[in-house]
Amino acid sequence: DIVMTQSPDSLAVSLGERATINCKSSQSVLYSSNNKNYLGWYQQKPGQPPKLLIYWASTRESGVPDRFSGSGSGTDFTLTISSLQAEDVAVYYCQQYYTTPITFGPGTKVDIK
């Protein structure tokens, strides 16, 4: 199974400042035949289901604010919130869908400093 790890476990950022979350996979999730990274990012607010933010490691889902961006390739990925807003307080998960079992990272909790 592909193991996903995230860092940090939690972070507190001032409103308007940048938040950066890292995700690492135990093996590459880059599919060489189409050059796509099978990596997604999700946001989960308390009492709500997860929401897809980013897929193919860097493609923003429709309706997601452009302050959210994804980068990376192979085994190392980053989710960046360029200017943190109050409504961004949530837990963020990375996920690989390169192969089953699909696996998620443990999550990173983002709070306001």
Next chain:
Amino acid sequence: EVQLLESGGGLVQPGGSLRLSCAASGFTFRSYSMNWVRQAPGKGLEWVSAISGSGASTYYADSVKGRFTISRDNSKNTLYLQMNSLRAEDTAVYYCARSYSSSVDDALDIWGQGTMVTVSS
């Protein structure tokens, strides 16, 4: 509006069975692979199972293999999860989630609100 609505959760004794349902609306159900993802209280997300659009291919996490069965009825736009031999560690909110395409190897773009399953004596 694209929507997924789970039902069937509840309290069950260890060793018991439960069947979850997920009613889909607002999209061509048979064109998408579907998934079950669970979240134990206060914990992270765990993918449980997936099924192709036709239902011909199914996939399971090792933790549920042999105990859970995923299925779908495309005529009713409904996804199911039959859960047998339930254990305390199966206690979780169970979410139904749509794969972004017909492929199981895809991001999960639509999620239901979830249904709670509690396994306890």
